[in-house]
Amino acid sequence: MKHMIYTDNEGFMWVAIVPDSLKEGQSPLAYPVAGPPDLSVLGLSQEDTKRLHNGLVEKGMYNAPALLGRRKELMQLLKSLGLKLSIFQIIGVFQQTYYGDR
Amino acid sequence: MADTIVKSGSSRIFTIQFRARHDHAPMFHGFAVAGSLDYGQGDVTSIEVPDPTRYNAWLTASEFQGAADRVTLPLTFRLTYDLSEVLKLAKLRCAFDVQVHLGACTDPRDFDLGYEKVQVFENALISSYGTTDIGAMSGDDQAGIDEEVEISARTMYEIIPMRYSEVAAGYVGQEIVAISNGDEAGCGDCADPSDGCSKIFALANAAGSSPGVLAEVIATDDGFSTVVESPINTLTWDDDVSDGAAVSDSYVVISNETNSLHYATLDDILDGETDPWTEVNTGFVIGGEPNAIVSVSPLDTWIVGDGGYVYFSASPADGVEVMDAGSATAEDLHDVDAYDTDNIVAVGDNNAVVYTLDGSTFSAVTGPADGVDLTAVSMRGEKEWWVGTADGKVYVTTDRGEHWTEKGLKGSPATIQKIGWSNETVGFIAAATVAPAARLYRTINGGYSWTLDPRATIGILPAADRINDFTFCPDDPNKIYAGGLADDAQDGIIIKGQ
Numbered sequence: 001m002k003h004m005i006y007t008d009n010e011g012f013m014w015v016a017i018v019p020d021s022l023k024e025g026q027s028p029l030a031y032p033v034a035g036p037p038d039l040s041v042l043g044l045s046q047e048d049t050k051r052l053h054n055g056l057v058e059k060g061m062y063n064a065p066a067l068l069g070r071r072k073e074l075m076q077l078l079k080s081l082g083l084k085l086s087i088f089q090i091i092g093v094f095q096q097t098y099y100g101d102r
Numbered sequence: 103m104a105d106t107i108v109k110s111g112s113s114r115i116f117t118i119q120f121r122a123r124h125d126h127a128p129m130f131h132g133f134a135v136a137g138s139l140d141y142g143q144g145d146v147t148s149i150e151v152p153d154p155t156r157y158n159a160w161l162t163a164s165e166f167q168g169a170a171d172r173v174t175l176p177l178t179f180r181l182t183y184d185l186s187e188v189l190k191l192a193k194l195r196c197a198f199d200v201q202v203h204l205g206a207c208t209d210p211r212d213f214d215l216g217y218e219k220v221q222v223f224e225n226a227l228i229s230s231y232g233t234t235d236i237g238a239m240s241g242d243d244q245a246g247i248d249e250e251v252e253i254s255a256r257t258m259y260e261i262i263p264m265r266y267s268e269v270a271a272g273y274v275g276q277e278i279v280a281i282s283n284g285d286e287a288g289c290g291d292c293a294d295p296s297d298g299c300s301k302i303f304a305l306a307n308a309a310g311s312s313p314g315v316l317a318e319v320i321a322t323d324d325g326f327s328t329v330v331e332s333p334i335n336t337l338t339w340d341d342d343v344s345d346g347a348a349v350s351d352s353y354v355v356i357s358n359e360t361n362s363l364h365y366a367t368l369d370d371i372l373d374g375e376t377d378p379w380t381e382v383n384t385g386f387v388i389g390g391e392p393n394a395i396v397s398v399s400p401l402d403t404w405i406v407g408d409g410g411y412v413y414f415s416a417s418p419a420d421g422v423e424v425m426d427a428g429s430a431t432a433e434d435l436h437d438v439d440a441y442d443t444d445n446i447v448a449v450g451d452n453n454a455v456v457y458t459l460d461g462s463t464f465s466a467v468t469g470p471a472d473g474v475d476l477t478a479v480s481m482r483g484e485k486e487w488w489v490g491t492a493d494g495k496v497y498v499t500t501d502r503g504e505h506w507t508e509k510g511l512k513g514s515p516a517t518i519q520k521i522g523w524s525n526e527t528v529g530f531i532a533a534a535t536v537a538p539a540a541r542l543y544r545t546i547n548g549g550y551s552w553t554l555d556p557r558a559t560i561g562i563l564p565a566a567d568r569i570n571d572f573t574f575c576p577d578d579p580n581k582i583y584a585g586g587l588a589d590d591a592q593d594g595i596i597i598k599g600q
Binding site for chain 1: 313
């Protein structure tokens with residue numbers, strides 16, 4: 001299995017887990033999405049949510065394990081996007097999605 | 103001073119009769135010099151095998167090294183009209199410590215701050231005593247009389263002033279409650295070569311944010327050049343952790359809130375496995391929720407908790423068994439230390455001190471501060487216990503709590519978080535002021551005197567509200583890793599001192 005990035009009709013980028021045999025140009029839509037998680041709980045505008053969502057995908061930070069050891073990068077991403085969020089809010093959303101309700 | 107060549111005139115001698123201890127003052131010998139030290143490291147012997155390609159020839163297949171010798175050091179003292187201190191030491195035939203202080207621009211009489219390097223000779227005995235010619239037959243023979251001794255010490259090592267810096271800053275988001283060394287020194291025969299101080303595990307609390315972030319272990323296998331995070335996914339979002347310790351090949355986390363332990367192998371944590379954690383609640387009792395852990399060997403771990411509970415674990419995977427169900431004391435216990443598998447001491451609320459001499463039967467002894475909560479304990483010997491209090495005091499007993507002596511610390515600490523001994527000479531105390539601001543104290547004479555570390559002339563301690571825990575490196579009293587709460591009252595901080 002490998003990861004493939006695609007963009008949906010609303011401009012959100014997603015990381016899908018696809019078979020190694022899937023070729024460039026073939027649609028990954030039928031395959032499970034690895035992330036990112038739903039960021040709407042953060043209460044940002046639709047536009048900021050999309051910028052953050054896609055920024056995370058571009059950095060390869062699409063799920064909780066992919067965030068490990070990358071707090072500094074996450075902080076820099078939030079700064080570059082001009083978003084006044086704590087990195088803990090992002091990590092919290094990622095962890096809750098990945099590890100499930102506890 | 104790092105590249106400055108040390109000159110022989112830059113050395114002065116201190117001796118500590120009966121060895122370094124909180125009540126043994128170092129004695130300065132201004133009219134003394136040290137000669138050439140000899141510290142044999144053990145003969146190296148080759149193991150040969152016949153050369154398969156040539157007759158009458160052999161190849162070296164391996165080699166081994168014998169044990170290190172005792173250290174010998176000649177000392178020369180100018181004889182004065184005072185009674186000879188060194189003759190007294192020789193005739194007493196009791197072990198003492200020698201420290202050779204090397205410095206340049208400071209007052210050599212200042213034991214704590216007057217050096218750039220110290221050579222420590224521990225557990226020394228005088229193997230020979232003599233003098234140069236005591237009389238002069240003619241004017242040409244007139245000379246000062248010297249006392250000449252040779253000491254034989256069990257070990258020798260160096261101490262230098264410490265410098266501190268923050269490490270893993272981009273990774274530590276939550277308060278560090280515990281930090282442990284999970285490394286073993288080795289030449290690479292059984293695992294990767296290591297100085298024994300590369301694999302460090304720091305336990306970070308839950309973030310308490312919304313949404314919550316799990317408590318996690320922040321670990322390194324190269325002294326924090328690279329860092330991995332391991333969220334403890336057997337906890338829930340707002341579960342705080344209480345303490346952690348490396349136990350054999352695992353890291354064990356205890357949580358008062360979950361009343362259980364959580365463990366993962368050190369390798370899984372370092373390899374970044376995403377789901378390495380297992381929770382075990384076997385043996386934990388409601389009302390005896392765990393607060394502190396100490397491990398002496400893979401088979402000997404003690405955990406203390408609320409209600410005076412003491413647990414023992416021979417294997418974290420199998421849980422714990424109750425050693426004392428609050429019969430020695432019913433107070434909440436907050437710290438525990440072990441000198442060996444028999445001698446363990448724990449302290450807690452309302453001046454509670456409990457101890458065991460056999461690893462299983464715990465008794466109470468009256469603590470040093472009536473009505474005060476005790477927050478830290480460290481065993482420097484079977485009978486010598488150091489205790490820190492919630493109101494910033496430090497006490498020591500050398501008779502298992504029958505008598506206590508308060509040791510003063512500069513800077514008026516408001517709380518004591520941690521006391522620990524790197525070896526019999528070097529120890530550290532982590533404290534915090536009312537502000538709050540973290541303070542670190544170091545002793546290089548077994549606790550007789552404590553100074554704020556680092557020296558003001560060398561640098562500052564990275565700003566932090568408090569240091570909760572620290573860990574040492576085997577055979578290197580000049581290295582420490584500490585963890586706590588950063589000076590914003592929110593983030594965590596890991597500090598490396600060396």
